[in-house]
Amino acid sequence: MNEFELIAKLTASLSSNPAVVTGVGDDCAVLDVGAPGRRLLFKTDAIVEGIHFLPTADPRKIGHKALGRCLSDIAAMGGRPLAALITLALPSNFDVPFVSAIYDGMNALARRYGVAIVGGETTTNPERMLISVSMLGECSNGILRSGAKSGDAIFVTGELGGSILGKHLEFEPRVAEGQWLAEHFPIHAMIDISDGLVNDLRHILKASGVGAELLAKSIPVSPAARQRCSKVAPLWGRPPVCRFQEPLAPWTPTDFGAAPAHKRACGSVPINASAPETPLMAALGDGEDFELLLCVSGKQAVPLLDAWKKQFPALRLTCIGKIRSEPGLSLRDKTGIHTLESHGYVHFA
Amino acid sequence: MNEFELIAKLTASLSSNPAVVTGVGDDCAVLDVGAPGRRLLFKTDAIVEGIHFLPTADPRKIGHKALGRCLSDIAAMGGRPLAALITLALPSNFDVPFVSAIYDGMNALARRYGVAIVGGETTTNPERMLISVSMLGECSNGILRSGAKSGDAIFVTGELGGSILGKHLEFEPRVAEGQWLAEHFPIHAMIDISDGLVNDLRHILKASGVGAELLAKSIPVSPAARQRCSKVAPLWGRPPVCRFQEPLAPWTPTDFGAAPAHKRACGSVPINASAPETPLMAALGDGEDFELLLCVSGKQAVPLLDAWKKQFPALRLTCIGKIRSEPGLSLRDKTGIHTLESHGYVHFA
Numbered sequence: 183m184n185e186f187e188l189i190a191k192l193t194a195s196l197s198s199n200p201a202v203v204t205g206v207g208d209d210c211a212v213l214d215v216g217a218p219g220r221r222l223l224f225k226t227d228a229i230v231e232g233i234h235f236l237p238t239a240d241p242r243k244i245g246h247k248a249l250g251r252c253l254s255d256i257a258a259m260g261g262r263p264l265a266a267l268i269t270l271a272l273p274s275n276f277d278v279p280f281v282s283a284i285y286d287g288m289n290a291l292a293r294r295y296g297v298a299i300v301g302g303e304t305t306t307n308p309e310r311m312l313i314s315v316s317m318l319g320e321c322s323n324g325i326l327r328s329g330a331k332s333g334d335a336i337f338v339t340g341e342l343g344g345s346i347l348g349k350h351l352e353f354e355p356r357v358a359e360g361q362w363l364a365e366h367f368p369i370h371a372m373i374d375i376s377d378g379l380v381n382d383l384r385h386i387l388k389a390s391g392v393g394a395e396l397l398a399k400s401i402p403v404s405p406a407a408r409q410r411c412s413k414v415a416p417l418w419g420r421p422p423v424c425r426f427q428e429p430l431a432p433w434t435p436t437d438f439g440a441a442p443a444h445k446r447a448c449g450s451v452p453i454n455a456s457a458p459e460t461p462l463m464a465a466l467g468d469g470e471d472f473e474l475l476l477c478v479s480g481k482q483a484v485p486l487l488d489a490w491k492k493q494f495p496a497l498r499l500t501c502i503g504k505i506r507s508e509p510g511l512s513l514r515d516k517t518g519i520h521t522l523e524s525h526g527y528v529h530f531a
Numbered sequence: 532m533n534e535f536e537l538i539a540k541l542t543a544s545l546s547s548n549p550a551v552v553t554g555v556g557d558d559c560a561v562l563d564v565g566a567p568g569r570r571l572l573f574k575t576d577a578i579v580e581g582i583h584f585l586p587t588a589d590p591r592k593i594g595h596k597a598l599g600r601c602l603s604d605i606a607a608m609g610g611r612p613l614a615a616l617i618t619l620a621l622p623s624n625f626d627v628p629f630v631s632a633i634y635d636g637m638n639a640l641a642r643r644y645g646v647a648i649v650g651g652e653t654t655t656n657p658e659r660m661l662i663s664v665s666m667l668g669e670c671s672n673g674i675l676r677s678g679a680k681s682g683d684a685i686f687v688t689g690e691l692g693g694s695i696l697g698k699h700l701e702f703e704p705r706v707a708e709g710q711w712l713a714e715h716f717p718i719h720a721m722i723d724i725s726d727g728l729v730n731d732l733r734h735i736l737k738a739s740g741v742g743a744e745l746l747a748k749s750i751p752v753s754p755a756a757r758q759r760c761s762k763v764a765p766l767w768g769r770p771p772v773c774r775f776q777e778p779l780a781p782w783t784p785t786d787f788g789a790a791p792a793h794k795r796a797c798g799s800v801p802i803n804a805s806a807p808e809t810p811l812m813a814a815l816g817d818g819e820d821f822e823l824l825l826c827v828s829g830k831q832a833v834p835l836l837d838a839w840k841k842q843f844p845a846l847r848l849t850c851i852g853k854i855r856s857e858p859g860l861s862l863r864d865k866t867g868i869h870t871l872e873s874h875g876y877v878h879f880a
Contacts, residue, residue: 183627185653191627192619192634196648197641201613204649211649213614215669217565226575226616226665228654264550265562267575269663270541278532278540285541292546299545300553300560304534305577309658314618316575316665320564 204326207389209258209373212324223261223319227251228269231310235351241280243351244313245287251376252317253295253355254472258374260364261321263297263357269314271307284313295357325364325476330371330390332507335483338500340473342379343407343464350470360474362493367486372476378469380522384511386477396503396522398462398515404471407464466513466522477505553675556738558607558722561673572610572668576600577618580659584700590629592700593662594636600725601666602644602704603821607723608675609713610668612646612706618663620656633662644706674713674825679720679739683854684832689822689847691728692756692813699819709823711842716835721825727818729871733860735826745852745871747811747864753820756813815862815871826854 183191193206203221204212210223229251231237235244249266256263268288270281292299297317339356356374363369371386379401387394478486483501490499511522532540542555552570553561559572578600580586584593598615605612617637619630641648646666688705705723712718720735728750736743827835832850839848860871 188627188630189653191631193648193650195638197638197645198647198649199613199645202647202649205647206650208650211614211616213649213667215564215566215571215613215667216569218567220565222564222571222667224614224616224649224665224667226618226651226663228618228620228652228663230620230654230656232657233655264548264564265560265573267560267573267665269575269577271577271579271661278537281537282540289544289546296546296548298547298551298554299542300547300551300562300573301542301555301557302575303577304538305579306582307579307656307659307661308581310656312620312656312661314575314577314663316573316616318562318564318571318573318667 204324208326208328209255210261210319210324212259217320219322220320221322221324223256223259223321223324224317225252225255225319226314226316227255228312228314230312237311239351241283242287242290245284245289246291247351248284248313248315249288249291249297250353250355250472252315253291253297253357254353254374254376256317256319257355257357257360258325258372258474259319259321260325260360260369260372261319262361263295263317263319265298265300265318266292267316268299268302269316270302270304271312271314272304273308273310274306276311295355321364325369325372327371327373327386327389330386330392330477330505331479332392332505333480334370334477334505335480335501336383336394336396336475336477336503336505337486338375338379338402338473338475338502340471340498341402341404341465342375342471342473343404343461343466343468344410345406345468345470347406347410349404349406353470353472355472356474359494359497363474363476366489367478367482370477370479372474375471375473375475376469378467379471379475380466380511381469382475386475387509387511390505393506393509394503394511395506395519396511396513398513400500400502401462401465402498402500402502403461403465407461407468410464411459411461480504553673557675557677558604559610559668559673561608566669568671569669570671570673572605572608572670572673573666574601574604574668575663575665576604577661577663579661586660588700590632591636591639594633594638595640596700597633597662597664598637598640598646599702599704599821601664602640602646602706603702603723603725605666605668606704606706606709607721607823608668608670608673609709609718609721610670610673611710612644612666612668614647614649614667615641616665617648617651618665619651619653620661620663621653622657622659623655625660644704670713674718674721676720676722676735676738679735679741679826679854680828681741681854681856682829683719683826684829684850685732685743685745685824685826685852685854686832686835687724687728687751687822687824687849687851689820690751690753690814691724691820691822692753692810692815692817693759694755694817694819696755696759698753698755702819702821704821705823708843708846712823712825715838716827716831719826719828721823724820724822724824725818727816728820728824729815729860730818731824735824736858736860739854742855742858743852743860744855744868745860745862747862749849749851750811750814751847751849751851752810752814756810756817759813760808760810829853
């Protein structure tokens with residue numbers, strides 16, 4: 183039973199009440215707590231030493247990542263973050279300056295987005311550090327995953343792939359961008375890219391009951407995705423064929439602990455026999471880019487791009503494909519249309 | 532550096548914003564999110580395998596405890612629980628029926644108190660299970676720890692001590708009682724007993740800038756506290772003197788992992804060389820009773836007791852002492868007044 187099957191089993195029949203607008207299954211839960219014109223967003227996310235970060239990582243960046251992941255989920259709903267609680271589960275030999283620096287990293291990011299850190303707790307997790315963050319935000323309605331419609335244009339912010347080389351610890355959550363999108367355009371569906379473009383797009387497709395076609399040459403491949411593949415090439419050779427119909431490499435930044443030793447990250451450069459075969463595959467399959475993936479009606483595509491360039495001139499927004507009514511996900515390149523069967527990273531798959 | 536010193540260091544300068552009514556330092560954070568006449572309560576709590584529960588425990592009870600601890604904190608603010616998020620950090624060899632039964636235990640308790648479980652996440656924690664729960668509640672104002680005044684009567688619900696023998700996995704969070712108290716009496720200060728009566732009372736005293744005197748013969752010692760001491764007696768003998776001025780045994784239900792092997796719980800009966808010397812000491816020092824500890828003006832003491840007996844005839848409410856202006860905490864028994872220097876359990880002390 184993999185992570186998604188387990189979640190489906192556990193969440194099949196959960197306790198609910200009238201305050202719940204949207205429960206399990208989106209980036210955040212949406213609640214109505216009686217505040218006129220506002221809805222509350224509620225989210226939790228944990229990072230684990232050896233899984234989501236190495237103990238040798240800069241502790242400020244660990245803190246940044248812990249808080250930033252929740253901020254990215256608030257952003258994906260078009261929300262404004264309000265308050266966070268921090269749970270630190272620490273091994274017995276924890277180092278006080280290291281833990282303080284983690285808090286410094288969280289605090290710096292929290293201040294940048296006006297989030298109050300209002301408490302939390304410390305507990306013991308003898309073998310490794312675990313940091314869990316809970317966050318509250320607010321929005322007018324909340325952009326769900328479930329509103330994508332046939333004919334929608336699919337957009338992504340920034341560039342994708344290779345975040346293991348550094349971005350997974352340094353990414354800027356797209357909080358300002360998410361709020362701007364929610365306020366200025368009728369966004370049909372949005373999600374943040376944590377499990378990888380293909381996997382997170384599948385979440386939108388499943389929730390919306392639609393399919394999609396991506397255009398290979400439009401995918402914004404990051405320099406890190408190219409660097410990651412070039413690092414691997416001298417050791418294992420570049421594969422002759424790009425086999426899109428086979429599973430993409432499931433190795434992502436969240437894989438440190440689960441991967442066999444030869445696949446583990448070593449310092450900041452991953453030694454990874456299963457690295458993606460091409461930079462495009464890294465952009466499609468790598469996780470933890472924390473960019474926004476969104477769907478908007480085809481008619482809004484050009485106005486959105488024009489307005490975006492004025493508002494966020496330093497950040498790319500790219501149309502990478504379109505929603506179609508037929509289920510499934512395919513990739514069009516110069517050789518034809520390929521079915522994408524692959525998944526991103528799945529915990530304990 | 533112990534747990535409380537670490538928390539003080541980490542929370543010395545946290546990011547804040549105008550939504551925060553009460554941040555770090557109470558049972559829950561209190562937020563104003565624009566809902567007229569309501570304030571929001573926000574809390575997180577984690578339990579760790581081998582620390583807060585043994586892997587041999589009934590999984591339904593593990594789930595009950597995980598959710599119940601947060602409910603107890605909402606109760607201690609006089610609040611009404613609304614919604615919860617569940618983080619399951621699972622070892623690689625987790626057992627699906629076991630995890631499902633944990634969720635069953637959480638769901639049953641959530642339904643009893645009208646709490647919606649609105650999501651969460653699963654992640655990997657290779658060596659042991661960790662369950663973190665975040666909870667939202669609401670209240671009109673929120674009863675803090677900081678309002679105790681000289682002359683207040685100190686009350687406690689239920690009976691105390693020995694929860695390691697079972698109650699720590701089966702306790703009923705005092706949600707109904709906390710709401711009733713908040714609605715019917717001007718409660719000056721309230722907390723739930725998780726770290727032990729003495730330790731949690733100290734939290735109230737510190738936050739309120741006052742001291743207290745407890746009356747030994749009034750402390751409601753539970754049958755489990757007596758049983759726990761009698762189990763130890765045949766092995767190590769009953770100590771001749773009750774030394775209140777020495778530290779109480781710091782061993783509590785939260786001690787499984789940290790204690791040396793000879794102190795660890797064995798099945799459901801603890802084999803514990805450091806068990807409290809008397810049932811009274813167990814009642815004063817043991818953690819995880821999850822009863823409510825509250826302060827109300829002396830004039831309200833008798834009306835409160837009378838009303839309580841009608842409302843909750845099956846649950847004791849006991850006046851155990853009084854708040855005084857002089858700092859410190861003392862215990863009066865037939866031999867005189869003894870200063871209580873002791874603490875409850877402190878993680879990584």
